[in-house]
Amino acid sequence: xxxxxxxxxxxxxxxxxxxxxxxxxxxxxxxxxxxxxxxxxxxxxxxxxxxxxxxxxxxxxxxxxxxxxxxxxxxxxxxxxxxxxxxxxxxxxxxxxxxxxxxxxxxxxxxxxxxxxxxxxxxxxxxxxxxxxxxxxxxxxxxxxxxxxxxxxxxxxxxxxxxxxxxxxxxxxxxxxxxxxxxxxxxxxxxxxxxxxxxxxxxxxxxxxxxxxxxxxxxxxxxxxxxxxxxxxxxxxxxxxxxxxxxxxxxxxxxxxxxxxxxxxxxxxxxxxxxxxxxxxxxxxxxxxxxxxxxxxxxxxxxxxxxxxxxxxxxxxxxxxxxxxxxxxxxxxxxxxxxxxxxxxxxxxxxxxxxxxxxxxxxxxxxxxxxxxxxxxxxxxxxxxxxxxxxxxxxxxxxxxxxxxx
Amino acid sequence: xxxxxxxxxxxxxxxxxxxxxxxxxxxxxxxxxxxxxxxxxxxxxxxxxxxxxxxxxxxxxxxxxxxxxxxxxxxxxxxxxxxxxxxxxxxxxxxxxxxxxxxxxxxxxxxxxxxxxxxxxxxxxxxxxxxxxxxxxxxxxxxxxxxxxxxxxxxxxxxxxxxxxxxxxxxxxxxxxxxxxxxxxxxxxxxxxxxxxxxxxxxxxxxxxxxxxxxxxxxxxxxxxxxxxxxxxxxxxxxxxxxxxxxxxxxxxxxxxxxxxxxxxxxxxxxxxxxxxxxxxxxx
Numbered sequence: 287x288x289x290x291x292x293x294x295x296x297x298x299x300x301x302x303x304x305x306x307x308x309x310x311x312x313x314x315x316x317x318x319x320x321x322x323x324x325x326x327x328x329x330x331x332x333x334x335x336x337x338x339x340x341x342x343x344x345x346x347x348x349x350x351x352x353x354x355x356x357x358x359x360x361x362x363x364x365x366x367x368x369x370x371x372x373x374x375x376x377x378x379x380x381x382x383x384x385x386x387x388x389x390x391x392x393x394x395x396x397x398x399x400x401x402x403x404x405x406x407x408x409x410x411x412x413x414x415x416x417x418x419x420x421x422x423x424x425x426x427x428x429x430x431x432x433x434x435x436x437x438x439x440x441x442x443x444x445x446x447x448x449x450x451x452x453x454x455x456x457x458x459x460x461x462x463x464x465x466x467x468x469x470x471x472x473x474x475x476x477x478x479x480x481x482x483x484x485x486x487x488x489x490x491x492x493x494x495x496x497x498x499x500x501x502x503x504x505x506x507x508x509x510x511x512x513x514x515x516x517x518x519x520x521x522x523x524x525x526x527x528x529x530x531x532x533x534x535x536x537x538x539x540x541x542x543x544x545x546x547x548x549x550x551x552x553x554x555x556x557x558x559x560x561x562x563x564x565x566x567x568x569x570x571x572x573x574x575x576x577x578x579x580x581x582x583x584x585x586x587x588x589x590x591x592x593x594x595x596x597x598x599x600x601x602x603x604x605x606x607x608x609x610x611x612x613x614x615x616x617x618x619x620x621x622x623x624x625x626x627x628x629x630x631x632x633x634x635x636x637x638x639x640x641x642x643x644x645x646x647x648x649x650x651x652x653x654x655x656x657x658x659x660x661x662x663x664x665x666x667x668x669x670x671x672x673x674x675x676x677x678x679x680x681x682x683x684x685x686x687x688x689x690x691x692x
Numbered sequence: 693x694x695x696x697x698x699x700x701x702x703x704x705x706x707x708x709x710x711x712x713x714x715x716x717x718x719x720x721x722x723x724x725x726x727x728x729x730x731x732x733x734x735x736x737x738x739x740x741x742x743x744x745x746x747x748x749x750x751x752x753x754x755x756x757x758x759x760x761x762x763x764x765x766x767x768x769x770x771x772x773x774x775x776x777x778x779x780x781x782x783x784x785x786x787x788x789x790x791x792x793x794x795x796x797x798x799x800x801x802x803x804x805x806x807x808x809x810x811x812x813x814x815x816x817x818x819x820x821x822x823x824x825x826x827x828x829x830x831x832x833x834x835x836x837x838x839x840x841x842x843x844x845x846x847x848x849x850x851x852x853x854x855x856x857x858x859x860x861x862x863x864x865x866x867x868x869x870x871x872x873x874x875x876x877x878x879x880x881x882x883x884x885x886x887x888x889x890x891x892x893x894x895x896x897x898x899x900x901x902x903x904x905x906x907x908x909x910x911x912x913x914x915x916x917x918x919x920x921x922x923x924x925x926x927x928x929x930x931x932x933x934x935x936x937x938x939x940x941x942x943x944x945x946x947x948x949x950x951x952x953x954x955x956x957x958x959x960x961x962x963x964x965x966x967x968x969x970x971x972x973x974x975x976x
Contacts, residue, residue: 291701303974312880338698360973364810367709367970376701381808388808397730404722405811407715 291376293457293488294339294362298371301332301357331357333512334371341376342486344479346499346506346520348527354512355492356461359383362490363459377456377488378407384461387446391435395426398434399449406453416452424448444471451478457488469565469636469664476501496524497660521550528656548583549590549643552621554660556639569668569676573630577641577660581620588616588654590643592626595658597636602675603628631676632665639663710806712814712962712969723815728822736827746827747834750786754779761899771901772931776842780930781898781922783831788864788918789889791824795868796875796882803976813969817868825861839929849928856925863917863954866961873968876975897922902940914941917954 304326331354339345349355360366361373363381381387388405389398399420403413421427424444434442447463463475479502482489493499499506499520506523508515508530516526557574558564567573575592593604605626616622624641638659645654669676713720736746758775761767768774798820799806799813806813832853840846875881896919897905905913913919914937924937938947 290698292698293701293704295700295704313878313884314880316878338700340698341701361709362707364707364709365807365973373707374700374704375707376703376705379707379810381810383808386804386808388805390802390804392734393730401723401726401730402809404719404726405805405809407719409718410722410726 290340290342292338293341293376294337294490295374296338296362296371297336299332299335299358299361299368299373300330300370301354301361301366302369303329303331305329330512332361335509335512335514336371337507337514337517339488339490342488343504344483344489344491344502346503346523347490347492347509348494348496348499348506348523349509349515350531352511353509355509356383358509359459359461359490359492375457378454379457379459380406380450380453380455381459382446382450382461382463383459385439385443385446385463387449389434389442389446392433394433395421395430395445398445402449403453406455420445420448420452423452440471447475447478451482457490458482459490461492462494473565496527497657500524548581548585548645549588549654550580550582551577551641551643551655551657551660552580553578554639554641554657556661556663564663566664566666567630569630569632569634569665571630573628573632575626575628575639575661577624579622579624579641579643579655581616581622582618584615584618585645586615587645588643589645590622590624591641592624593640595638595640596674597638600674602632602637630665631678633668633672633674633676634664634666636662636664709970710810710813710973712812712966714812720812720815723811724819724822727815728819728826731819731823732826735823743830747831750779750782750831751834753786754782757782757899767900767904771904772933773842773844776839776844777901777926777930778899779838780835780925783828783835784860784922784925785893785896785898785918786831787824787828788860788867789893790827791821791864792867792871792889793885794824795820796871796885798868799872799876799972800976806973807976813972814869814965817872817965818865820872821861821865821868824864825857828857844930847928847932849932852928853925856921856928859917859954860921862958866958869961869965870957873965873972876968876972892916892918895919897926901926901934903934911941911946914946915949915953917950917957920947920950 305328306326335354335358347355347358357366359381360383361368362375363379363383365381365383387402389402393401396414396417399417400410400413403416404410408416421430424441424447426441426445429437429441434445437445443463450458450460476498479489479491479498483502491498491503503520505518506520507517508523508526510530515530516523554575554577555563556565556567557576558567559571575594577590577592579590581588589606589608591604591606594602596602607624639661640658641655641660642653642657643655708714736743758778761778762769762774768778771777795817799816802816805811806816836850871881871885895913896916897913902910902913902919902923914923920937920941923934923940927934927936938944941947941950
């Protein structure tokens with residue numbers, strides 16, 4: 287890797303919010319109790335965080351809810367001021383925060399785009415010139431004269447994302463863009479991430495979605511209660527993240543049993559009839575779920591699990607490799623290709639494929655990898671009102687009168 | 693990879709949090725102008741009759757006040773060119789009232805901008821003032837036509853009207869900054885200001901001229917910088933025989949009081965807004 291400069295340099299960044307216990311403070315209360323201290327809760331959103339982001343890097347920030355990742359992004363964007371520490375940034379920054387870039391709902395797309403451009407440092411003329419490209423990218427040509435408040439939330443996000451992507455800022459700060467929008471828009475975002483990454487733009491992405499992190503990021507950072515927990519390879523960060531998440535939420539199982547890392551799911555996809563990867567399947571087509579699994583430590587008693595959930599978390603079916611018998615000794619460095627085929631009897635909707643790998647036959651087993659939503663796809667063309675799955679069945683009809691009990 | 697080995701790009705500059713001003717002056721002006729003019733279009737050209745309403749409001753108010761105070765209460769007797777004076781005063785005060793009242797909630801209502809973008813915060817109250825100022829500018833044109841039609845002789849002093857507008861804009865901006873930043877913390881600023889601005893309306897020589905005030909109170913009334921501005925406007929435009937503002941308060945020495953009030957409001961408003969600006973986004 288060639289020597290690259292750091293375009294973001296954060297040292298000892300701390301941010302504390304003082305949240306008054308009783309939020310609404312009126313002047314009357316203040317006047318009546320002039321010497322009463324306002325009781326505040328101190329919320330340490332960030333504590334002594336230091337890191338660097340290199341030029342052209344796709345940098346992920348992950349962490350659980352309330353871990354301070356959004357606060358960090360807002361500090362980078364200059365929306366919050368730091369309490370301690372300093373932030374050095376080279377170049378202009380385009381933020382995309384809380385699913386928006388700061389629009390006025392009473393204005394039309396044109397007004398909003400121009401004002402946003404001026405905020406980003408363009409002259410009004412330049413901002414107007416860029417408008418057409420932005421609208422074309424957002425595919426909103428038909429809705430130019432509509433006030434933004436009449437846009438659907440998906441349309442607003444599309445416009446905002448397009449504004450950010452089309453800005454010529456050197457660095458993009460993105461907060462949870464994939465949380466909304468339809469599948470087509472999400473795909474467009476992902477494609478755009480690829481383009482931006484290849485174009486060498488510096489991108490900072492905050493997300494919960496570990497797969498996005500692994501797919502795009504050069505490096506990632508894990509925050510936990512405002513502290514920097516770990517920074518490094520996306521794969522490593524994902525592990526730590528899952529460990530933190532599942533290690534605590536499933537309190538019953540001892541956390542140390544889950545530290546074994548001998549197996550990991552490298553890729554997961556659903557295959558279309560023509561052999562390519564699919565994100566939409568027609569009802570009745572064969573359903574093939576694939577996964578590539580990396581063996582990182584020698585293992586004798588591995589077992590691989592898979593399951594299929596609806597987007598409402600109902601489990602359609604699940605299975606494991608037991609039917610095959612144990613695969614025998616697996617050597618480190620090996621890559622396994624798993625294939626599960628089933629008839630597609632699913633109703634219309636979105637489905638998630640989960641994969642996990644465990645070791646041992648004892649309970650509790652050691653979990654080596656856990657991907658509850660490793661990939662997803664939609665099904666279309668199912669008969670309406672046919673239920674969750676169309677089970678193979680027969681229908682008979684005959685007169686029952688003669689046999690009816692008297 | 694983890695170690696801070698990379699050299700920091702020479703272009704890197706410190707990212708400070710949000711501030712009242714900050715950034716290039718050009719962007720600041722562009723932004724204030726864009727937001728102000730868009731808001732203006734939205735407010736006055738949104739409805740079918742659009743701008744007509746904006747003009748009708750002060751005219752209707754003028755109609756009511758004129759009938760009450762010159763036909764029923766006979767208030768304006770003895771004041772030269774009373775209808776013209778009343779109209780001019782209403783337009784000027786209406787600007788102050790509209791700009792400040794709107795500014796109270798301006799920052800809070802721009803929440804979606806403030807929480808997502810880095811830009812000089814002072815753009816918000818200033819663009820509110822600009823919106824009201826554009827409205828006033830158009831109204832003033834109508835007023836000047838009315839003044840000439842009423843039969844007041846045109847005089848070179850009419851051209852000095854913009855000179856009066858500068859301090860009026862300044863004090864309005866000062867109040868707007870003060871109110872908009874305080875409202876983020878104290879929501880009762882809104883009702884309090886509604887009462888205060890009404891008090892100010894009756895406390896300033898809008899409906900009356902300073903000579904109709906009992907002599908003992910004249911000086912007190914004129915401590916209000918807006919009263920001074922209205923009196924000076926009357927002297928220059930409506931009635932040259934009326935005393936100028938400085939003369940009315942009793943000389944340049946006394947005029948220092950409203951000047952001090954004026955400066956206190958302008959600087960105080962800026963100071964408070966500037967102090968609050970970095971934290972506004974967090975408190976919304």
